[in-house]
Amino acid sequence: MRRIAFLWVGLAAACIALGAAAAFETRATKLQAIKTVGIVSAIGEEMSLTQAGLTALGNAGQRVSISAWGLDELIVQQATKLLNGRFRVQPVNYRRAAFAAIRDSAVAPVNLLRSDPFKELVRSDVTPQGLDAYIVITRARSKLGNGRNVEGVGLAEYRTLLADYGLIHALYEVRVIDGKTFDVIEKRAAAPLDNTGTVRIAGPSGPVDETFGGPASGERLRAAIADLITRSLPVTLGDMHLIDGP
Amino acid sequence: MVGIGGEYMPDFVGSKNSKFLPIPIFTIRRAGSIDQFRGPRDSASIALLDVGNFRAGPAFKYVSSRKSDKYSELTGLGNVDAAYELGGFVEYYPVDWLRLRSELRQGFGGHTGTVADVSADVIVPLIQRLTISAGPRFTWKSTNATGPYFGVDATQALASGLPVYDAGGGAHSVGFGSQISYRINPQWEVHAYVEYEKLLGDAADSPLVKLRGSSNQTTVGLGASYSFDFRIR
Numbered sequence: 001m002r003r004i005a006f007l008w009v010g011l012a013a014a015c016i017a018l019g020a021a022a023a024f025e026t027r028a029t030k031l032q033a034i035k036t037v038g039i040v041s042a043i044g045e046e047m048s049l050t051q052a053g054l055t056a057l058g059n060a061g062q063r064v065s066i067s068a069w070g071l072d073e074l075i076v077q078q079a080t081k082l083l084n085g086r087f088r089v090q091p092v093n094y095r096r097a098a099f100a101a102i103r104d105s106a107v108a109p110v111n112l113l114r115s116d117p118f119k120e121l122v123r124s125d126v127t128p129q130g131l132d133a134y135i136v137i138t139r140a141r142s143k144l145g146n147g148r149n150v151e152g153v154g155l156a157e158y159r160t161l162l163a164d165y166g167l168i169h170a171l172y173e174v175r176v177i178d179g180k181t182f183d184v185i186e187k188r189a190a191a192p193l194d195n196t197g198t199v200r201i202a203g204p205s206g207p208v209d210e211t212f213g214g215p216a217s218g219e220r221l222r223a224a225i226a227d228l229i230t231r232s233l234p235v236t237l238g239d240m241h242l243i244d245g246p
Numbered sequence: 247m248v249g250i251g252g253e254y255m256p257d258f259v260g261s262k263n264s265k266f267l268p269i270p271i272f273t274i275r276r277a278g279s280i281d282q283f284r285g286p287r288d289s290a291s292i293a294l295l296d297v298g299n300f301r302a303g304p305a306f307k308y309v310s311s312r313k314s315d316k317y318s319e320l321t322g323l324g325n326v327d328a329a330y331e332l333g334g335f336v337e338y339y340p341v342d343w344l345r346l347r348s349e350l351r352q353g354f355g356g357h358t359g360t361v362a363d364v365s366a367d368v369i370v371p372l373i374q375r376l377t378i379s380a381g382p383r384f385t386w387k388s389t390n391a392t393g394p395y396f397g398v399d400a401t402q403a404l405a406s407g408l409p410v411y412d413a414g415g416g417a418h419s420v421g422f423g424s425q426i427s428y429r430i431n432p433q434w435e436v437h438a439y440v441e442y443e444k445l446l447g448d449a450a451d452s453p454l455v456k457l458r459g460s461s462n463q464t465t466v467g468l469g470a471s472y473s474f475d476f477r478i479r
Contacts, residue, residue: 054342143282147342148298160370160371
């Protein structure tokens, strides 16, 4: 009986290993076949303001519009520069608000079972159609503290008993969507830029100091977030094998 | 996350003596996600529903077997097999520093009863790296979850010298727990905790507890853990 159980476990492990190897092989083959790409970016319309740690009751996060900062244009420009060596990047038109409106379900299995919502949007909303692939950059989410979610671009404050800590974040994920089948070939969330911060957040972030207060703070904030994006984008695209690394 | 810890805990639930047990620490999280507050008494769980301040999902707890030949107080009471408790949890953060958690689990194996745990934890970050937490706990158990550990039937009474006792369900224990954790760097964290539990109701009134054990149950633990990411490139 035990021998049969071991055999089944061994068989299952072999199937998983073979399946994983086949999936990687398929993904690599699909990436190699891509010649023309279009880039969609939809993370920079709003900024979240969040407090975590020792906060008051009823402290809900806020959102402010930052569309004037042109972060999505910056991302498309940076990604085009990085990808142009390997792919022919063509400009595309799309409704940014439609991409920005899509949220993950709070029920984790739903996200695993449902079809990727960005696939349909690329098919219906992006012009021109017919490119080999579309690179879609949208908001990602992370926990901050224990009971707060933060996503996309934002300014957060983590309050402790003895000190308060500010941080900015630019949380995003990148999908490579096949331009013919609209399958998601590759998907990855941008990782933290370094591993030294102690306010832990699952994506590019950095500390905020007092220079973000006072006049012209908006411009400094924009520059700091643009810096996060500029530094993290080559790492993320490199992790996805879309460029040769930073 | 992997790590090693140790617990100084009662020999068995209701015992007045304690033992030291090494505890492995092992947690898997989705790549890129961060670890969240976890209480020492929490069962293993997965948050399938997560809306930020409200989480829910399945929970599992393993209750080790109780061997009568290991401790003299249990002589004549026979063994209780290991139990597997399956159920669910909900936890709610009305504010970032207060966690309310409840678990409801059904036992299989050593006991076939229902167990409900309710706890609250005030989580106070002193600085970024240092967090303390503390709060009350309450446990309710059904008759089938209490009987195998605290009841004494006629055969057991003859063999053990304890009076016959029919342990029913109800409020099982009330307690208080406290934890301190210090993150040395993003990878390493050390923590220590103390959990006190006062047995109530039929568990506290059991002759095993009254005559040979104690209704005061204290567990002290400490550990160190190392977090790392691995990605397949």
